Structure formats: C-alpha cells, structure tokens
Amino acid sequence: MDIDEELRLGIECQRAGRLGDAVRHYRQVLAHDPANLDALNLMSVLALTAGDGATAAALAASAVERQPDWFMSYLNLGNALQSLDRVGEAIDSFQKAITLHPGSAEAHINLSGALELAGRHAEAADMAVKAIMIAPHMADAHVNFGNALLGLDSPGEAVEAYVKATLLEPDNALAWFNMGNAFAAMGDHADAAERYRRAIAIADGAVKQFSLGNALRALLRLDEAEAAYLRALHHDPRYLDAFINLAAVQRERGRLAEAEATLRAALEIAPDEADLHWNLALVKLTGGDFAEGWREYEWRWRTPHFKPFVRRFASAPWRGESLAGRSILVHSEQGFGDALQMCRLVPMLADLGGEVTLECRTGLGRLFSTLDSRIAVVEGQAAPPPACDLHVALMSLPLRLGLTLDTIPARVPYLGVPAGAGDFADVAAAPGIRVGLAWSGSNTRRDNGGRSFAPHDLTGLPGARLFSLQKGDAAATASDLFDFGRMTDLGPRLADFADTAAAIMAMDLVISADTAVAHLAGALGKPVWVPLPDPCGAFLWMLGRDDSPWYPSLRLFRQPAPGDWAGALAGLRQAFADRFVQS
Structure with missing residues (x-):
C-alpha cells in the first residue's frame, strides 16, 4: 500500500468535508504504520471535529509518545484536553508546543484562549500580543486579545481589538459576537444588539x-x-x-x-x-x-x-413546629427593604411561645428595637451566630407561618422611632406640604437604573417643600437642587434607619422609588407614593395594582409603557393636586 497516497486522499477528503472517507483512509495508514504521526494527528483533528474529545486526546497523546519533539502533536493534544475541560493540562500542552516551535502563532493563540478560560486574563493578553507580533494578519489573535481585555474589565479596548479582527476577517462571527459582549459590558445595549445581529447573519x-x-x-x-x-x-x-x-x-x-x-x-x-x-x-x-x-x-x-x-448553624432549622419553651434565631438575608417588609412577621414567633432573637443588618438595629419588646435584636452578623435551639431565615417566615395573600398582617405602624433618634423638629415646623424624596436604590442591584427616577421631575409640585431622604452617591444627582434651595438635603443627618424613620415622621408625604425608604414609610404608616417602572421585576407589587396588601398607606404609580417615567409622574402630580391642593 502507498501510505503517502492514502494520506493524500485522506487530506483531500477532509478538505472536501467527506469526513467519513477521510477517516477510512487514515485508518488504512495506521493499519500499516501505527506510528504514523500525520495519520494520528489528522485523525485526532477529525475526532475533535466530531465532538469526541476523549478519542482526539488519545490519538494526540499517542503521537506525542511516538515523537515527543513534534509541536503539532502537543497542539492537537491541547485542543482535545481543552474540549474535555482539562484546561490546566491543555495549558501545559500548548506551552510545550511553544517551547518546540516559538514561532507558531497558532500555539500562542491557543494558549491565550486556554489561559483566558482559566481566568488568567493578564497572561492571556500577553500570549495574544505575542501571537499578533508573530502573525498580525491572523484575526483570531486579535479576537483572543479582545477576550483577555474584556476579562480584565477593559471593554472599550476590547472593542478596538475586535474591530481589528473584523477588518482582517469580516466574516469572523466570533469577533462580532464578542464585540457585542463588550458593548453590553459597557451598558451600550443598542450597539451590542447590532453586533449580535452581524454575528447571527454569519453563523x-x-x-x-x-x-x-x-x-x-x-x-x-x-x-x-x-x-x-x-x-x-x-x-x-x-x-x-x-x-x-x-x-x-x-x-x-x-x-x-x-x-x-x-x-x-x-x-x-x-x-x-x-x-x-x-x-x-x-x-x-x-x-x-x-x-x-x-x-x-x-x-x-x-x-x-x-x-x-x-450559612451554617449549630441549631436545627425551624419548619413550623411548636416553639413553646424554645429559643429561635431569625437571621437576616437579602436587602434592607426585604427586612423592613418581613420583620412584621417576627412577633408572631413570640406569639407562638418562642424566645426570639432577630439578627439584622447594620443600620437596622435601633429601628428594629421598636418592633416588639419580647424580641432581642442583634445588629450585624455574629460569628458564630447567637446560640438558639432553632433558626430560620427572615424570608422563609411566610412559608413557615403559612402566610396567604389574605392573612398578611398589614396593621401599621409596626415600627416606630426609637428614643435617641435624630431630631427633625425643624423639618416638622417647616411651612408648606413637606415631601420626603428618595429616587434611587442601591447601585448593587442590576435593575437599579430602571427603577430610579430623576428628582428634578418632581420639582414644582404646588405648595410642596421637598426634603431629600436619599443616601449614597445618588444624592449628588440633586446637588443643583440643594444649591439653589429647591430641595433640602437631609442625607448628612441620617446615620441609620432610625434617623430616617424620625425624618419620615416629620413629612406629610414620602415619594420613593422601589427602595427601602418606601418600605420604611409603609411600615411607619406614613402616606408613601411609589413610582414603578414597566417592566417591574419586584413580585411584591404584583400586577396592575395601585395599592399594596403589605402597606395600607402606600400607593403605586406605574409607568404606562416601558421607560415612560413622564406618564407615571404625570399621574402622581395629578394625585398630589387632588389630595393636597384642591382640598
């Protein structure tokens, strides 16, 4: 048999996409020459193309064993190992390929990709740059450089790398797709969508x-x-x-x-x-x-x-059994608003005979001391947690207590202003309709931009005296309103939620985005109006309602269409005029 002819025929079939015929030719070669490196490596590539990474790795490993100084075998072995999620071994294999052939751009590109998968972004970028220096015309080198930059949280520079890749290879679907990912990382979703469509049109x-x-x-x-x-x-x-x-x-x-x-x-x-x-x-x-x-x-x-x-607790979880004569720890989870909403359920555990300790996030301790005198309040997560017979997460209480929509304990107020909280007598004595505003929640929430509105949109409420209850960086967005006396900034006087509660009690109305301030005002029984985005992802506001079963004093103003704050706030302005002006 002419081995060279069989190899030639196999390669010809492989290039034509007749992979089954290619395999038959390579097998003929290996039947007569089991150590044939070309057949082993070509068969490894075909096996990987067919999704059989294990066979691909075995064939490439056999090629390495027979001739350990041939870089292409290590390259194929690395590709196969990476497909099997054996990324560390793949990195080793690509590094050996580079040692044997330092001028191989493909080896540098593949090593860059494997390092990126391993989260070693800086090293991945270095390898991609070396690949570009060897072969600046190879689009995949620029794609990998972009991927590493994206991993290094430099999406703008990543876009530049992907653009270079598409200039070299306009039909490189991966370059367009990852460019879309980079734009999405920058919050530019319109440009991201356009790039995704380009990638989809190609593949x-x-x-x-x-x-x-x-x-x-x-x-x-x-x-x-x-x-x-x-x-x-x-x-x-x-x-x-x-x-x-x-x-x-x-x-x-x-x-x-x-x-x-x-x-x-x-x-x-x-x-x-x-x-x-x-x-x-x-x-x-x-x-x-x-x-x-x-x-x-x-x-x-x-x-x-x-x-x-x-978290791990030494005590058993409470699943609704009798609490008579037993101590129970209610431990905090999730955001401030969730805690303010669900803390109303904690006294029910004391009603069941439990000796209750409530663990809360820092900033809530003084406020929660007003919840129920039978409840011991611990502020901040202790390590180890306070010793109790049982424990339960705060947001698990509705399940354990069998809460239904009709049995929500909605009597307000269930929180109050503790002794020693901030003194806002000056605010309470201010003329006009005193309105407390909070227009933004925590920036740690992915949907915060969607649920936040501009404080400037609520200036000019007839007869209103505006007070900012906003904390954090978002307060700076109203700095011009503070400077020109159109709103009074109470933020510096609000050390914790007890102070915020005291400030709220000095108001005639609170207008708040879907934030902890809205929950606090509702828990205090103060009139609180909440403009809501469309779509609204928060399940507690339910669908289509302008009230809340959780807070009798709360009213919702929903966007009539996605992103339409003007429509939501127009309804709020009219309601303000109806309630405070015409009366």
Missing part, C-alpha cells in the same frame, strides 16, 4: 440569539427579546437560560400563565435546576399564589446567586 446559533434577547430586553424591546429567546430555543430546545429569560419577559408583560408554562416545560428537562424553581416562585408570588410561591422560593439557597450567602 446563527442559540447563544447568539440568547445574547441578542438580553440586549433587546435591556432596551425594553420586550417583544423582540421574546422572539430572540424563542429562536434560541429553536436552536437548542434544552437551553435552560433561554427558558428562564423567556419566562421572565412573559412575567414582566403580565402573562403569568405563559411564564409558568415555560418554566414547567423547562422543569421537565431539568427538575432539580434551582434557578427554574426560583423563577417559578417569582411567577407564583407575582400572581398572589403564596402557597406554592413561598414553597418554591426556598430553592433560592441552591441558586448560584444565593449560594455565597448560605
């Missing part, structure tokens, strides 16, 4: 459609986002993240039955996927189905988002 796929959906969702183009998620699922019917985001859009559009059906279809595929259960909880709670909603909500502890906050 469509589930991940590209999913990413396009995310960009469109951020732009509040929800119908288009939904269509993109459906296309992603057409490409990959088991794409769980696409199911989750599709259901989220359906929930945000108020189509709860469809959202539930979407999530239940995904649960047929992955019944133990925590994120699916968590999102199902949001759907059920938004619709007021507390029985299933709070049960599904317990899956939060198994989601990637919540896992870092899981």
Whole structure:
C-alpha cells in the first residue's frame, strides 16, 4: 500500500468535508504504520471535529509518545484536553508546543484562549500580543486579545481589538459576537444588539440569539427579546437560560400563565435546576399564589446567586413546629427593604411561645428595637451566630407561618422611632406640604437604573417643600437642587434607619422609588407614593395594582409603557393636586 497516497486522499477528503472517507483512509495508514504521526494527528483533528474529545486526546497523546519533539502533536493534544475541560493540562500542552516551535502563532493563540478560560486574563493578553507580533494578519489573535481585555474589565479596548479582527476577517462571527459582549459590558445595549445581529447573519446559533434577547430586553424591546429567546430555543430546545429569560419577559408583560408554562416545560428537562424553581416562585408570588410561591422560593439557597450567602448553624432549622419553651434565631438575608417588609412577621414567633432573637443588618438595629419588646435584636452578623435551639431565615417566615395573600398582617405602624433618634423638629415646623424624596436604590442591584427616577421631575409640585431622604452617591444627582434651595438635603443627618424613620415622621408625604425608604414609610404608616417602572421585576407589587396588601398607606404609580417615567409622574402630580391642593 502507498501510505503517502492514502494520506493524500485522506487530506483531500477532509478538505472536501467527506469526513467519513477521510477517516477510512487514515485508518488504512495506521493499519500499516501505527506510528504514523500525520495519520494520528489528522485523525485526532477529525475526532475533535466530531465532538469526541476523549478519542482526539488519545490519538494526540499517542503521537506525542511516538515523537515527543513534534509541536503539532502537543497542539492537537491541547485542543482535545481543552474540549474535555482539562484546561490546566491543555495549558501545559500548548506551552510545550511553544517551547518546540516559538514561532507558531497558532500555539500562542491557543494558549491565550486556554489561559483566558482559566481566568488568567493578564497572561492571556500577553500570549495574544505575542501571537499578533508573530502573525498580525491572523484575526483570531486579535479576537483572543479582545477576550483577555474584556476579562480584565477593559471593554472599550476590547472593542478596538475586535474591530481589528473584523477588518482582517469580516466574516469572523466570533469577533462580532464578542464585540457585542463588550458593548453590553459597557451598558451600550443598542450597539451590542447590532453586533449580535452581524454575528447571527454569519453563523446563527442559540447563544447568539440568547445574547441578542438580553440586549433587546435591556432596551425594553420586550417583544423582540421574546422572539430572540424563542429562536434560541429553536436552536437548542434544552437551553435552560433561554427558558428562564423567556419566562421572565412573559412575567414582566403580565402573562403569568405563559411564564409558568415555560418554566414547567423547562422543569421537565431539568427538575432539580434551582434557578427554574426560583423563577417559578417569582411567577407564583407575582400572581398572589403564596402557597406554592413561598414553597418554591426556598430553592433560592441552591441558586448560584444565593449560594455565597448560605450559612451554617449549630441549631436545627425551624419548619413550623411548636416553639413553646424554645429559643429561635431569625437571621437576616437579602436587602434592607426585604427586612423592613418581613420583620412584621417576627412577633408572631413570640406569639407562638418562642424566645426570639432577630439578627439584622447594620443600620437596622435601633429601628428594629421598636418592633416588639419580647424580641432581642442583634445588629450585624455574629460569628458564630447567637446560640438558639432553632433558626430560620427572615424570608422563609411566610412559608413557615403559612402566610396567604389574605392573612398578611398589614396593621401599621409596626415600627416606630426609637428614643435617641435624630431630631427633625425643624423639618416638622417647616411651612408648606413637606415631601420626603428618595429616587434611587442601591447601585448593587442590576435593575437599579430602571427603577430610579430623576428628582428634578418632581420639582414644582404646588405648595410642596421637598426634603431629600436619599443616601449614597445618588444624592449628588440633586446637588443643583440643594444649591439653589429647591430641595433640602437631609442625607448628612441620617446615620441609620432610625434617623430616617424620625425624618419620615416629620413629612406629610414620602415619594420613593422601589427602595427601602418606601418600605420604611409603609411600615411607619406614613402616606408613601411609589413610582414603578414597566417592566417591574419586584413580585411584591404584583400586577396592575395601585395599592399594596403589605402597606395600607402606600400607593403605586406605574409607568404606562416601558421607560415612560413622564406618564407615571404625570399621574402622581395629578394625585398630589387632588389630595393636597384642591382640598
């Protein structure tokens, strides 16, 4: 048999895409010459192309064993190992390839990619630069440099690298796609969507459609986002993240039955996927189905988002059994608003005979001392936690107490102003209709931009005297209002929530974004008006309501269309005139 001819025929078939014929030719070669490096390496490439990384690795390893000084064998071995998620070994293999052939741009490119997968972004960037120096015409080198820069949180520079890649290779789908990722990282979702569309036009796929959906969702183009998620699922019917985001859009559009059906279809595929259960909880709670909603909500502890906050306790978890003669620790979780909303349930544990200790976040301790004299309050997370017979997370109380929409304890106030809190007698004595404003929540929340409004939009309320209850960096957005006396800044006088409660009690009305201030005003029984975005992801405000079963004194003003703060605030202005001016 002519081995060279068989190899030639095999390569010819491989280039023509007739991979089965190529395999037969290479096998003929290996049957007569088991140590043939070309056949071993070419077969390794074919196996990897077919998705068989294990066979690809075995063939490449055999080539390395037979001739350990041939760089191409190490290159193929590294590719196969990387496909098997054995990234550390892949890095070693690529490094050996470079040692044997320092001028190989491909080896530097592949090593850069493996280092990026390992989270070693600076090293990945260095390798990509070396690849560019060797072969500046290779688009993949610029793509990998962009990927490393993106990993180094330099998305602007990453875009420049991707642009160079597309100039060299206009049909490089990965360059366009990753450029979209870079724009998305900068919050430029319109440019991200455009780049995703360019990538899709070259080579469509589930991940590209999913990413396009995310960009469109951020732009509040929800119908288009939904269509993109459906296309992603057409490409990959088991794409769980696409199911989750599709259901989220359906929930945000108020189509709860469809959202539930979407999530239940995904649960047929992955019944133990925590994120699916968590999102199902949001759907059920938004619709007021507390029985299933709070049960599904317990899956939060198994989601990637919540896992870092899981704590270990020496005591047993409380599951609703008798508390007579037993001590129980209620431990804090999530945000200030959640704690202010759910702390009303803690006295019910004392009613059941428990000796109750409430652990709360720093800043809430003085305020929570007014909740119930039977409750011991501990501010901040102690390590180890206070010793008790039992423990329960604050947000698990609705489930353990069997709370329903009709049994929410909505009697207010359930919090008060503690002794020693800030003195706001000067505010209470100020003329006019005293209005406390909080227009932004914590910037740590991904949706904070969407739920925040501009304080300037509420100047000019007839007869109103505006006071800022805003804390943090967002307070600076009203600095011109403070400077020109159009709003009084109370922020420097608010050391904790007890001081904020004292300031709220000096107001006639509080207007707050969906933040802790809204919950606090509601808990104090003060009139509080909350402008809400569309879509609104917070399940507690439910759908279409302008009131809240949690807070009798609270009123909601919803955007009539996505992003339409003008419409929401126009309704608020009219309500203000009706209540305070015409009366």
